[in-house]
Amino acid sequence: MTTIDEITEPEALSSAPKGRTPSWWGMVLFVATEATLFACLLASYFYLRFLTSAEWPPPGIKKPELAKPLAMTGLLLTSSVWMVWADWAIRHDRRWLLRGMLALTMLFGAAFLGVQISEYATKLSEFTWTTNTYGSLFYVITGFHGTHVFTGLLMVGFTLVAALAGKFGRTHHERVRIVSFYWHFVDGVWLAILFSLYLSPRL
Amino acid sequence: METVTGARASAAERVARRWQEPPGLRGFLTTVDHKRVGRRYLVTAGVYFTLAGLEAVVMRTQLIAPDAGVVAPQTYNQLFSLHGTAMIFLFATPMLFGFGNFLFPLMLGTRDMAFPRLNAFGYWVFALAGVLLFGSLPFGAAPDGGWFAYVPLTGPRFAPGPNLDVYTLGLLFLGVSTTAGAINFISTALKLRAPGMTLNRVPVFVWALVVTSFMVVFALPPLNTANFLLFLDRRFGTHFFNPAAGGDAVLWQHLFWLFGHPDVYIIVLPALGIVSSIVPVFARRPIAAYSLIVLATVATGVISFGVWVHHMFAVGLPQLSLTFFSAASIVVSIPAGIQVFSWLATMLMGRVVLKTPMLWAAGFIVVFTMGGVTGVMFAVVPFDQQVTDSYFVVAHFHYVLFGGAVFPIIGGLFHWWPKLTGTMTSERAGRWAFWLTFAGFNLTFLPMHVSGLLGMPRRVYTFPSGIGWEPWAMAATIGAYLLTAGLLVVLGTLWYAHRRGPVAPADPWGGETLEWAAASPPKPYNFAVIPTVHSLHPMWDERSRASLAEGATSEARVLADGHLVLRTSELDGEPEGPLEMPEHSWLPLAGAGSLFLAVAALLFDRPGFAVAFGVATALVLIRWLWPREAARA
Numbered sequence: 001m002t003t004i005d006e007i008t009e010p011e012a013l014s015s016a017p018k019g020r021t022p023s024w025w026g027m028v029l030f031v032a033t034e035a036t037l038f039a040c041l042l043a044s045y046f047y048l049r050f051l052t053s054a055e056w057p058p059p060g061i062k063k064p065e066l067a068k069p070l071a072m073t074g075l076l077l078t079s080s081v082w083m084v085w086a087d088w089a090i091r092h093d094r095r096w097l098l099r100g101m102l103a104l105t106m107l108f109g110a111a112f113l114g115v116q117i118s119e120y121a122t123k124l125s126e127f128t129w130t131t132n133t134y135g136s137l138f139y140v141i142t143g144f145h146g147t148h149v150f151t152g153l154l155m156v157g158f159t160l161v162a163a164l165a166g167k168f169g170r171t172h173h174e175r176v177r178i179v180s181f182y183w184h185f186v187d188g189v190w191l192a193i194l195f196s197l198y199l200s201p202r203l
Numbered sequence: 204m205e206t207v208t209g210a211r212a213s214a215a216e217r218v219a220r221r222w223q224e225p226p227g228l229r230g231f232l233t234t235v236d237h238k239r240v241g242r243r244y245l246v247t248a249g250v251y252f253t254l255a256g257l258e259a260v261v262m263r264t265q266l267i268a269p270d271a272g273v274v275a276p277q278t279y280n281q282l283f284s285l286h287g288t289a290m291i292f293l294f295a296t297p298m299l300f301g302f303g304n305f306l307f308p309l310m311l312g313t314r315d316m317a318f319p320r321l322n323a324f325g326y327w328v329f330a331l332a333g334v335l336l337f338g339s340l341p342f343g344a345a346p347d348g349g350w351f352a353y354v355p356l357t358g359p360r361f362a363p364g365p366n367l368d369v370y371t372l373g374l375l376f377l378g379v380s381t382t383a384g385a386i387n388f389i390s391t392a393l394k395l396r397a398p399g400m401t402l403n404r405v406p407v408f409v410w411a412l413v414v415t416s417f418m419v420v421f422a423l424p425p426l427n428t429a430n431f432l433l434f435l436d437r438r439f440g441t442h443f444f445n446p447a448a449g450g451d452a453v454l455w456q457h458l459f460w461l462f463g464h465p466d467v468y469i470i471v472l473p474a475l476g477i478v479s480s481i482v483p484v485f486a487r488r489p490i491a492a493y494s495l496i497v498l499a500t501v502a503t504g505v506i507s508f509g510v511w512v513h514h515m516f517a518v519g520l521p522q523l524s525l526t527f528f529s530a531a532s533i534v535v536s537i538p539a540g541i542q543v544f545s546w547l548a549t550m551l552m553g554r555v556v557l558k559t560p561m562l563w564a565a566g567f568i569v570v571f572t573m574g575g576v577t578g579v580m581f582a583v584v585p586f587d588q589q590v591t592d593s594y595f596v597v598a599h600f601h602y603v604l605f606g607g608a609v610f611p612i613i614g615g616l617f618h619w620w621p622k623l624t625g626t627m628t629s630e631r632a633g634r635w636a637f638w639l640t641f642a643g644f645n646l647t648f649l650p651m652h653v654s655g656l657l658g659m660p661r662r663v664y665t666f667p668s669g670i671g672w673e674p675w676a677m678a679a680t681i682g683a684y685l686l687t688a689g690l691l692v693v694l695g696t697l698w699y700a701h702r703r704g705p706v707a708p709a710d711p712w713g714g715e716t717l718e719w720a721a722a723s724p725p726k727p728y729n730f731a732v733i734p735t736v737h738s739l740h741p742m743w744d745e746r747s748r749a750s751l752a753e754g755a756t757s758e759a760r761v762l763a764d765g766h767l768v769l770r771t772s773e774l775d776g777e778p779e780g781p782l783e784m785p786e787h788s789w790l791p792l793a794g795a796g797s798l799f800l801a802v803a804a805l806l807f808d809r810p811g812f813a814v815a816f817g818v819a820t821a822l823v824l825i826r827w828l829w830p831r832e833a834a835r836a
Contacts (some may be wrong), residue, residue, distance in 0.1 A: 018779055019770065019772055019779035019780070019782070020393070020394070020773070021768075021770065021782070022317035022318065022390040022391070022393075022394045022782075023394070024384055025317075025386075025389065025390040025393055025394065026317070026318060026387075026390050029385075029386045029390070029420055030386060032420055032421070033382055033386075033420045033421070033423065033424055034424075036420070036421050036424035036425075037424040037428060039424070040425045040458065040461075041428055042425050042459070044428065044443070044454055046445070047454055047457070048449065048450065048451055048454065051451055053448055059450060088569055102835070117603060118602035129435075129439070129441050130439070130440040130441060130442070131447070131448075132448045132449045133442045133443060133448055133449035133450045134426070134444055134449065135441075135442075136435070136441035136442050136443055136450075137443075139434065140432070140441065140443075143661070154821070158825060162829070162830055167830040167832075172830075172832075174828065
């Protein structure tokens with residue numbers, strides 16, 4: 001067994017401590033509970049959809065267009081690549097690379113929200129969330145995801161500000177990884193939404 | 204005891220300097236000490252228990268005889284809805300979280316929870332959620348659709364008032380606290396155990412609350428989804444539960460019970476964990492079949508996610524799903540049975556000392572088993588369809604929840620009262636309290652089985668004479684008064700001990716787990732020296748005990764160079780490094796307060812204020828999470 005003396009030596013304390021921290025677990029569990037929330041929303045979507053014997057989407061609403069959602073998918077997936085790069089950068093003490101990659105992540109995330117808003121603008125002229133259950137499901141699920149992207153943007157922005165203030169370095173980079181978990185989670189959920197709300201009605 | 208000589212202060216003194224909190228009101232509002240937070244949870248949940256219990260007394264008084272007119276039907280609806288909602292959400296879970304908060308770091312041999320400020324935040328949110336829910340009652344705005352709030356009764360069409368908005372918003376708000384608490388328990392149990400405490404040396408109570416916390420992580424989202432969608436339906440005119448526009452009312456039931464049945468075990472499992480803490484101490488031997496009882500706890504947690512439809516057997520679902528859920532509901536009784544037999548075996552092989560805590564644990568085994576037997580009956584579809592929504596159900600779940608949770612909770616209060624307050628309770632008063640409560644409990648709820656079989660539906664505010672329900676209703680009401688008397692004696696006994704009871708030693712019962720190594724009540728830092736654990740029952744093994752003695756080990760185990768705890772590995776409890784913990788702070792209270800105001804603004808339909816307070820909450824979080832130190836070059 002490792003003794004406590006070994007891990008409290010000055011040499012051990014100056015390197016990044018081994019093992020996972022409570023914060024690592026905290027974010028993993030938070031993501032788990034959030035993912036369950038989305039699972040419940042999507043389960044409700046399919047439950048209500050399969051109860052509907054008529055066509056889906058209901059008459060009067062066109063099948064979802066794919067151009068914008070696919071563009072949004074591209075933006076969000078690419079932003080995850082920048083986030084991975086940011087995490088790699090700070091582990092190698094490349095502080096300006098970290099800052100740049102965080103900014104790029106934010107740019108792509110914001111672009112995702114921009115396209116989503118323009119998509120809403122077209123959709124809202126066709127149906128709203130009070131039109132019928134399909135409308136309620138569509139706007140609540142995509143809107144709830146949109147607020148998660150927004151929250152993720154705030155978190156990445158917070159990390160960027162902290163990075164600019166010199167808070168991260170070779171041994172101090174755990175927050176970057178933890179924030180990246182949330183960001184990748186928001187991306188992953190988008191894929192599930194893309195499949196459920198946009199692709200599956202066309203199957 | 205070593206004396207302090209010269210400049211060399213003892214380990215305890217040096218650690219104490221790092222674990223001071225401000226005195227007075229400021230300390231009260233800013234504390235993050237898990238013991239103060241835990242005690243606070245217990246007291247606040249106790250207050251909510253009393254309020255919800257008084258509602259029950261009013262209801263029983265209304266039902267003492269046919270056609271009584273104590274309360275109006277509308278008031279009665281609010282009373283039973285708030286009684287159920289409060290007992291489940293504001294009493295049972297927070298009360299057990301209170302035990303967890305107080306006991307986790309003590310049992311695990313560390314100095315605080317993994318996220319101390321989150322812990323304080325969770326408490327404030329819980330307390331304020333109770334203020335919101337109970338505060339609505341005097342205005343006639345309390346939830347009135349039953350604790351499971353079925354649509355369409357609770358939808359915008361049939362419940363236009365604010366009552367159900369209090370329900371949906373109150374529970375969403377409270378969910379923040381419960382989720383935060385659960386994540387905190389898991390992280391603490393995984394990362395802050397004393398060195399040497401491998402997974403098979405973790406106390407059963409900790410296992411139970413960790414399983415519960417995992418269940419909260421996965422079971423609360425369906426409830427939150429349901430309440431979120433219902434709030435949108437009611438406030439913004441969406442159509443999730445409106446069949447006329449393509450929605451469905453049964454969706455609510457699925458989402459609610461997908462939470463609701465696991466929630467039964469979320470309440471019962473930690474209570475069973477309390478029993479597993481009490482029984483070995485008073486049977487004077489380690490618990491029998493430790494591995495089995497832990498596996499049974501985990502199994503219960505998993506299976507409980509596959510039984511929710513047994514709450515919906517009378518809804519008209521396909522036969523196939525009824526069969527599946529009937530089988531699953533019967534299966535879940537097996538792990539519960541394993542636990543019961545483990546306690547019985549422990550008592551049989553040990554030498555039982557029948558002190559007050561053990562009396563409550565033994566009483567629990569009797570009533571919980573009776574509730575379990577009727578529970579298995581409900582798993583049988585034809586029987587369930589006969590008695591569903593009758594008083595038989597009310598009788599059953601009070602045996603399971605009052606018997607299965609309140610008895611262990613009270614037993615736990617007597618068991619850990621010396622640790623909580625530093626005072627001993629009176630044995631004689633404790634026995635009186637037990638027998639009064641036990642008699643009152645059975646006199647209240649046993650007759651309800653009969654009135655249920657006679658066809659009395661639950662939730663009726665009165666009943667006509669001449670249909671054979673009178674004697675059973677009368678007996679239940681008298682029982683309720685007796686039960687109230689018993690609970691008052693419990694309260695009086697505990698209060699008297701707290702005010703003028705004899706001073707408790709650190710280890711009055713000859714306890715098994717590490718909390719008994721700390722002082723009664725424990726110092727802010729819990730342990731001057733971080734112990735090393737060599738067995739499942741460290742207080743009964745010489746090597747573990749020796750590791751606690753001051754000066755028995757090197758400086759490193761004292762960790763007095765800061766506000767430090769020791770981080771260890773998840774599976775084997777290998778030391779990984781010291782961890783600096785946050786100290787007292789205003790942020791938890793500020794965050795909970797602004798979030799509460801945001802929820803209140805939503806309730807009163809003031810979106811502008813809701814956004815403003817939401818932004819304020821975010822600002823508090825930003826301040827909270829800002830890194831304290833800059834990276835070294």
